[in-house]
Amino acid sequence: MIASVSISLLKIASWRGDIWEGWAGQIILRCDLLQSRKTHDNQLDMEWTLAARDRVGIQDFVLLDPHTSETAFLDNLRKRFSEDLIYTYIGTLLVSVNPYKEINIFTKDLMEIYMGVNFFELPPHIYALADNAYHTMLQEMNNHFILISGESGAGKTEASKKILQFYAVSCPSTDLLTSLRDRMVVSSAALEAFGNAKTLKNDNSSRFGKYMDIQFNSEGEAVGGHILSYLLEKSRVVHQNHGERNFHVFYQLVEGAEDKLLQSLGLERDCQHYSYLVQGECANVSSINDKNEWKTVQQALIVIEFTEDDTESLFGIISSVLHLGNVHFEPDARGYATLLGKAEVGWVSKLLGIHEQVLLEALTYRKIEAKTDEVLSPYTVDHAIYARDALAKAIYGRTFTWLVNRINESLVNKDSTKKTVIGLLDIYGFEVFYVNSFEQFCINYCNEKLQQLFIQLTLKSEQEEYEAEGVEWEPVQYFNNKIICDLVEEKHRGIIAVLDEECLRPGEATDLTFLERLEEKMGGHPHFVTHKLAEKKTRKTLDRGDFRLLHYAGEVTYCVVGFIDKNNDLLYRNIKEVMRQSKNPIVRQCFSSTDMDSRKRPETVATQFRTSLIKLTNTLASKEAWYVRCLKSNEAKEPGKFDEALVRHQVKYLGLMEHLRVRRAGFAYRRRYDIFLKRYKPLCPATWPHWYGLPADGVAKLVEHLGYKPDEYKMGRTKIFIRHARTLYATEDAFDVCKNELATKLQAKYRGYKAKGDFRRQKQAATRIETCWRGVRARKEREKRAWAVKIIKKFIKGYLRRGEAVSADNSEYLAFVRQNFLNRLRDNLPKTVLDKTTWPTPPPVVKEPSALLRVLHMRHLVRKYVRGITPQRKAELEVKWITSVLFKGKKDSYPQSVAKPFVATRISEQDINVRVVETIRNERIKYSTPVVKYDRSGFKPRQRQLILTQAALYMVEEVKIKQRVGYAALQGVSVSNLSDNIMILHVACEPKHKGDLVLECEHLFEVLTKLSILANKQSVIKVVQGSIKFDIQPGKEGFVDFSSGQEPMVYKAKNGHLMVVSLRTRTR
């Protein structure tokens, strides 16, 4: 649980800077300071708050030192007023000083800050009081009222509007209730138009008393409202003192209504034209904007659900009153009243829906009922004027009552479950004019009653509290105005009783006879004086027709003229009857009351008023009271001006000093244990953050920890009483410092809590995402597996039927096999033409295509190879090819020779003897190589050069050509099939023939291939198995035998053959 202190701290922290600007200095708990303070600045802070206290005064007079000094009291008020701090507490009582200027402290933001905050935690404000009343009501489920008092112009109506606005914003609401809430707020605008007027004291003076109940259900929702109105000052309709105006609505209609409406009502846009509007000679004043107000009122009427007909009838009545004022009479020959000009009466009759003649008669004749007969008695001019004004007052007064009822209908709560209420009492303030009449008497009596109620509920009960709490106290003397209330209202003896008596007694009663009766009855009363009763000095200040009351708020001299009439408030019976016939529904309704039927004399105005006030005070006494005491800062309505004498006077008569003294009664401060503990518990480790025992024990622990001395405080039954303000200041300052630390701690805790929450949420989100993702993956996996099973099954089936004709069962498998084979093939193709082994074994299904592909690929390789070889290489290969034709598969050493390239010649021309070269130049040497020649008979090896020309081959021994064999004479060439290098050249028997040549050459294949090409004798080269026979000389034969062995050798065998042993090759 977060303590309330922390809630308000959070609220303070969110307080907007600009609001603070307006309240500079007043707030000890400045939010910017709160945020920037560091622990080591504590000392500084304390000084700052004290300094601020010096500059802007204290917020609660209870903490004022010295508390008995009126000067200190006024100083504090002035200090605060000069800083635009218009509110100050005396405990839970709110003192408000009218600033006569707009101060930026009535914003929605500020309302939110004050909502649900401990009363003393924020600077004094009417919102704090309203909020506290509301929450106490909700907690304790009982009824409350807020008594707003102060003299005329002190700001009561403004205060009551602020409270209503606060509830409209702060109470929880539903869509249904929103419109009700709006109606509640705007109803004041409508009522003010009809019930307020400019007076000398106040430009918007309430000329009726208003008590409004706001009903709340158990959820704290405002579910309904009810307004009680008290005694409207009707005389204002027909008469205004100099400098005053009639009720606002008349001016608003004339100034603000559209031309069309004015026309239909027969009005001109000129207040000067109407005698009921000009008596005060100030129809238009700069401080009042009637045009704008007209719009506001119209809007308000729409919100409280006035139909067009309602509005039309209502303004018809207002206009008819204006027209009535302009009805004038003149005496006829007999001195009786006749009408002067008919137009106005015409309009009145039209607007009220009454036949013109009937109306005219009612205005000029009185109907006297004598037993069974009715006699018409004509009026004198004065009488007619009296009747006219009486009618105007009656119409207006009753219409006002109708309006209040109509508003009540729109505010009615339809739900019958139990409700609690907060009542708002905004009544006309105490007023003293140059001439004071019956109205001022009633108004001031009303204020006396409220003061009496205040005394009963506060001063008395306050002192009773000490007793109840068992705390010693010194009784405080205060002025109890009961004596004045009694003087006015006491049965049979009071002024009202005397007035009534005069009004009701038979015979000629006049205002002066009333005064005489008063003097008889009241003579000697300390609060009553008249010209006759006064001692010499006072007498000078009184006229003969005056009486003076010493009210709680000061002396007021009343002029008795009109008291009797106003108290009787007579409207002749025939006029009432005429009004009952009206076609205007409001008028008809207003005059249809039962008083017509009753023959009993109606109660006088003063008695009615007294009864309603007594009823009101009784109702209020059963509720919990909250007080707003409004003070007027100056008489001139000047912004920022603090008239000390005026304020001092109000402070005096409102009993604020007494109130303060009683509140203190030796103790500057007291608070219920639970509330005290709730606020200051952070200051003691034992009570912070929670104290689970009894609040009183917690407070005892707390004050012990704070080091309160025994004489500094007292523990009552339910409250702690602190003797000196300084003790509380010290505690408050310590709390102020502690708040910062707490705020930091709370911030840290909250941040931690928030971060944890965020982390948890993120983790949950991550887990959720993981789960989802795993699900998705698992589903995918499952699908994949199902797919795989299907594919594998298909594969197996395909495999099993692979040998069958292509069908649906094996077509895919076969396609796969084919594809697979092709893939394999792609990666394993033979790279060279000679590579005959690299070719993947094809599965049966692609055997045929494989073979075709192999051929194709081979062809491709061949083509690629062929394209890649040069003409020179081609020539070399062609030669090699000839070699292959001659020897491939025939001679064992052939395979080794394939890779050895042939060269153009083995002996360069320089290495051949010059003479030899010279000799055979003509035949052009094509090739030469060293050879070993074996003698034909002895087989002795001899080194020779073998030179091949275009025409013949030569055996050369260094410089000498040993033998020339023309190609034509070359009959054959024999070689063995083994791996030796022996070749036998068979030469034709010619005369110079020396026999066949047995030669050994390392480059056997090269020599023989070149020879076969040059001699064009491919066919003569023979590969022979076994021995080779040769001619040693014509007719004599020799043999060469061949064998293979471990070591190559050539030698003459015992049989006389040449034995050639060659290395055994592996293939053999």
Ligand SMILES: Nc1ncnc2c1ncn2[C@@H]1O[C@H](COP(=O)(O)OP(=O)(O)OP(=O)(O)O)[C@@H](O)[C@H]1O
């Ligand atoms: N809180 C305020 N801020 C600014 N101006 C204010 C405030 N309170 C009152 N006033 C000014 O003082 C004038 C008179 O106030 P208000 O009508 O509330 O007085 P009142 O006490 O109701 O008087 P009355 O008894 O004549 O009805 C207002 O019209 C307004 O100009």
Ligand SMILES: [Mg+2]
């Ligand atoms: Mg008022």
